[in-house]
Amino acid sequence: MYDVIIIGRGPAGLSAALYVVRAGQSALVVAQDDGQIAKAEKVDNYYGFSETTSGPELQKNALAQARRLGVDFAEGTVTGIVWDDHFRVSSAEGEWEARAVILATGMPKRKSRLQGLDLYEGKGVSYCATCDGFFYRGKTVGVIGNADYALHEIHDLVPFAGSIFWLTNGRPVALSKPLVSLPDKTSIDERPLAKVDGDGEVLREIVFEDGCRTHVDGIFVAEGTASATDFALKLGIETAGNAIRTDRDGRTNLPGFFAAGDCTGGILQISVAVGEGATAGLAAAKFVREKKAEEKKAAT
Numbered sequence: 001m002y003d004v005i006i007i008g009r010g011p012a013g014l015s016a017a018l019y020v021v022r023a024g025q026s027a028l029v030v031a032q033d034d035g036q037i038a039k040a041e042k043v044d045n046y047y048g049f050s051e052t053t054s055g056p057e058l059q060k061n062a063l064a065q066a067r068r069l070g071v072d073f074a075e076g077t078v079t080g081i082v083w084d085d086h087f088r089v090s091s092a093e094g095e096w097e098a099r100a101v102i103l104a105t106g107m108p109k110r111k112s113r114l115q116g117l118d119l120y121e122g123k124g125v126s127y128c129a130t131c132d133g134f135f136y137r138g139k140t141v142g143v144i145g146n147a148d149y150a151l152h153e154i155h156d157l158v159p160f161a162g163s164i165f166w167l168t169n170g171r172p173v174a175l176s177k178p179l180v181s182l183p184d185k186t187s188i189d190e191r192p193l194a195k196v197d198g199d200g201e202v203l204r205e206i207v208f209e210d211g212c213r214t215h216v217d218g219i220f221v222a223e224g225t226a227s228a229t230d231f232a233l234k235l236g237i238e239t240a241g242n243a244i245r246t247d248r249d250g251r252t253n254l255p256g257f258f259a260a261g262d263c264t265g266g267i268l269q270i271s272v273a274v275g276e277g278a279t280a281g282l283a284a285a286k287f288v289r290e291k292k293a294e295e296k297k298a299a300t
């Protein structure tokens, strides 16, 4: 088990990882790519550079620094985080365990703009299979999305739903690992979607761009990659709009779960992400030290 798993290897994630390992705790960074910093061609407002630098240059150096100091890395898109005395973080590539987690996943994605989703949110439209799957026992549901996260949500729905439409909305299924077989009860429909529809109170149908309508009792939106707000919903973590709510040390309302960088809102800048990563890393290391002391006491 790792002491701390950090999700995201942007400035917030890497800064957090440095502080965790330098505080003597083990750290694994799981990320799918280099994040926003890879797009910053010219950076002139980061401390300590007499000449213009670039995001990729900063990132290359930060990755080398983290490796030198003993941070472990795994490539992958995290689809699920479960808490049960400790944390289990899963992706298509594997599952890892840790005493604490720091979320540094960058700016949360915007919600889908598909017509009708807002109107039926809570009336048949859900963004969390773990939270709401139970209410669809024996019912017909659709899952919108074409990547690993949609498949993860489908797996969470299989024990409850009667049948599941995997709605890729005009895109092919794109998973990080080839799909060996479709989950039980699931069929794929790749047609582009036009809207979700109902009687104003309850969701009833999904409407395709070709005009066809299909009855559904529920729609689960799982487009693209799971973002900070998706994880927050599943873990009962407080948010403020689209951002994770934390205290000044990056603590969320779930003990052992921290957040840093763009996913906490505020000023979306490298310097801020680095600073928040540092405080969250220190707070997570302190949490782990105290947890280990409790574990030791319980064992004697």
Ligand SMILES: Cc1cc2nc3c(=O)[nH]c(=O)nc-3n(C[C@H](O)[C@H](O)[C@H](O)COP(=O)(O)OP(=O)(O)OC[C@H]3O[C@@H](n4cnc5c(N)ncnc54)[C@H](O)[C@@H]3O)c2cc1C
Residues within 6 Å of the ligand: 007, 008, 009, 010, 011, 012, 013, 030, 031, 032, 033, 034, 035, 036, 037, 038, 039, 040, 041, 042, 043, 044, 045, 046, 055, 076, 077, 078, 079, 104, 105, 106, 107, 225, 226, 227, 260, 261, 262, 263, 268, 269, 270, 271, 273
């Ligand atoms: C074009 C552009 C130019 C910019 N220029 C500047 C500038 O000049 N100065 C400045 O200070 N700031 C600039 N910024 C902003 C800056 O890049 C961000 O504020 C900063 O990168 C935020 O860091 P972060 O670590 O919070 O998030 P990010 O850098 O976005 O990193 C997020 C990380 O989370 C990972 N991730 C997300 N979801 C998952 C998941 N489900 N599973 C696994 N991994 C996941 C991503 O792969 C990535 O590694 C610029 C941004 C852009 C887009």
